[in-house]
Amino acid sequence: MTVETEALMMEILRRIQSDVTAIRGDVRELKTRVGHIETKLSFLDVQMSELSVRMDRRDDMTDRIVRRLDLDEKPLS
DSSP states (O other): OOHHHHHHHHHHHHHHHHHHHHHHHHHHHHHHHHHHHHHHHHHHHHHHHHHHHHHHHHHHHHHHHHHHTTOOOOOOO
16 A cells, blocks of 8 residues: 555544544434433323323212212203
8 A cells, every 4th residue: 555545544534533423422412312301201201190190089079079969960751
């Protein structure tokens, strides 16, 4: 190999190494961002579950109120 060829190859390898370093930084940032998104989705899932439980309790309370006040719809004969 000539000196020019070796210098050209070294320059190409330096550029590739620089690009790989930049890609690693980008991937690291993306992993962090995805982790934050997963954390927020987990939090939202918990919140939705808690709301579902609260709604079920409200339904039970409403059913008890309807029964106590005898507000059940009776079929018309």
